[in-house]
Structure formats: C-alpha cells, structure tokens
Amino acid sequence: MAQRLVIIGAGFAGMYAALSAARLRDLDGSSTEELEIAMVAPEPRLVVRPRLYEPNPETLTAPLDDVLRAIDVDYVQGTVETIDTRGRSVEIAGNAGNRRTLTYDRLVLATGSRLFRPNVPGLAEHGFSVDQLEEAIALDRHLHDLADRAESSARNTVVVVGGGLTGIEVATEMPARLRGILGQGAEIRVVLVERGKAISPGMGAEPRAVIEMALRDARIETRIGVGVAALDATGATLSDGEHIDSATVIWAAGLRAAPVTAQIPGERDDVGRLLVDRHLRVPDVYGVFATGDAAKAACDDLGNYALMSGQHAARLGAFAGHNAAAELLGLPMRPYHQKVYVTCLDLGEAGALFTRGWDRKVELVGSKAKALKREINTVWIYPPRAERAAALSSADPERVIDL
Secondary structure, three states: OOEEEEEEOOOHHHHHHHHHHHHHHHHHOOOOOOEEEEEEEOOOEEEOHHHOOOOOHHHOEEEOHHHHHHOOOEEEEOEEEEEEOOOOEEEEEOOOOOEEEEEOOEEEEOOOEEEOOOOOOOHHHHEEOOOOHHHHHHHHHHHHHHHHOOOOOOOOEEEEEOOOHHHHHHHHHHHHHHHHHHOOOOOOEEEEEEOOOOOOOOOOHHHHHHHHHHHHHOOOEEEEOOOEEEEEOOEEEEOOOOEEEOOEEEEOOOEEEOHHHHHOOOOEOOOOOEEOOOOOEOOOOOOEEEOHHHEEOEOOOOOOEOOOOHHHHHHHHHHHHHHHHHHHHOOOOOOOOOOOOEEEEEOHHHOEEEEEOOOOEEEEEHHHHHHHHHHHHHHHOOOOOOOHHHHHHOOOOOOOOOO
C-alpha cells in the first residue's frame, strides 16, 4: 500500500514542495505505488501574488495542471477545513459542495498568509486590498469605475495604509495607473500612511533614502506615526483627527498566517506562524511539516528568520517537500538554510531598488533595478515548464539562483 504525502496549498511553498518531493521520489527510484503525492487547493493554479499591485490582476495566474501531471502529483480540488493530526487526516470541502476525507502519512502545511485586518470601523465595507486575487480584481474594477464619476478631489485621491514593501509598491504604481484610467492630465493625489516611525521600517537607512526620494519625485504624500481610526464612504480618518477625502483606501498593513494554521498544535509567533525545527517539522506533532508563510524557520545560525515572502516560500517549500518525502522513503533529510537574501522593490516611474543581504546593501537603483524586477516578476517566479526533467530539476533544495 502506498504511503501518502499530502500538501495543502498551491502557492510558491506548496508548488515547490510538490516538485521537490516528486524529485526525491524519482531520484530514489520509487514509484507512485510506493509514494503517492497529493496537492490540495481550491484551483490548480499559482496566483502570482507578488504582482497583484499591478494592473490587470486577472492575468496574474499560472496553471499547474500540466506541471503536476508531468511529475505524477495528484491534484485534489477543494479547501481543507479540518486537520486531524491524531488521526492523520484532512477534511476537504470541494468547490461543488461535496466533502471528502483524505488520510496522510506526512502532511506539508503550505497554507500561506492573509492580510491582517484589524477591527477598524468601516474597513470591511470601504477598504480595498491587493492581498488575494479576487481582492486585487475588485480594486482594479473599482479604479476603472472611477472614470464614470464626476471629477473631484476624492475621486482622484488614493490612500494607501501601510508603509511596508507592499504598500510602497501599491503607492508608487498608483499615479501612472490612475492617469491611464482618468487621463494624463488628471490631478492625482496619493497618500501613504504608516503607523511606525518611518517608511519601510525594516529596510534600513540606505534603502530608505532611495525609497523616500522616489516618493518625493512621484509627489506621494506621507503620514508617519499615525494610524487609521475609521473609514467611511467619504475617505479615511486618521488617528490624529485628519480626514482625507478619498474614494479609494487600500489596506496593506501586515500579514498573518492563514487561519487553518491554528489547527496544528504547537508554539507560534505573534503573526501565527508555527515554530519549526531545522528540517521544517512541527515539534511534537507527528508527521507534520510547515512551510512558507505558515512557518517561522531559522535561515541560518545568526538569528535570521524567513520572511513572509515568495522568495523565502519557494525555498522553504523545496526543503519541506524533500524532507517529508525523505522521512517516508527512509532517506536523509536536509536542514533548511537560506543565506542568500535579496530585495527587489518596484518604485513605479522611479524604477526599482535592489538590495543584497540581511543588511540590505543597495546594489542597483532606477532603470537597471527595474529591468531586473521585470525579469523576476515575469520569468523567475513562474512555474517551470511542464516537462518532467526540467520541472524536477527546478526544485533541488540546494539550488541557489545567483542574482
């Protein structure tokens, strides 16, 4: 009877977990009758989440059907609603309302993250986001609908809440995006609101100087050290009492691990990620690995931990899939490590910013960084082609792309 490895999620971590597990099965010479690999997700597609701040978000998906077939990974359509770690099974709600239970010998939790939405009055009714595909599509439709409204300051004003990387990319993209809809002569106003003491608080002084210059050149206003107290149909009221008239408020203020992560017993950090060992196993929970945005994983022995980003998720996924399969096949596991860390941040018409290392040393800015960002966004982060050897080789956990 085949042993079964179940992977929950079809994001970067889930995709690479499937590829890596299948790769090890091939290297071992095992068959699908010995090791069955199944991926559970609502749709067999990768949502290219790092690009959802761009126009036309409905185009930012990539099918996984052919890739999964090429590597003999079963796709199970549906959403995992219940995880029974004692009985080693998951309950799946199908898209058509049907339900089924799938048992597992090893489980890889690659369920990703969701935007954190605090209990701010009016946020649910009046806020937009670029967190999930459907939300990015709703925002895009809303922006196009603005062209049918009478010109006003509120129509032409966008408030972006959150001065992290997503908020910066949304804000710097918005002037050109709105002018493309409302006309090149439209007086566009973008206001970036950050509760912390500085824009991009985790980036450091050198990158921040580049970012702040890009914001100034794009005439993007900033509100630092204040939050949003309430939203309504007329705009946003800040915690210092200022009201900004706006038809478009976009929330980009923080992530939390997906809610299903809470069903796994174990210690977790303040954003809901499960603490894992160096092999990405959840301690004291038999047969469960966590990866991507579901895991708080040490990247090295220097105190650096994986971030909630596609860059880390892909490599985490490759190690989790390899190790889960290795444990079932009686092969050595590999400790996760990720010493190479880069940031490539889109800055709209100002180009982009490329940094290397945890100290974020600036290496490229402007048009050169923009060209690299475009290549990353349109080539590197997409699934491999649906050819068995190429697909499997892309998921070697020790493979490092040299930027």
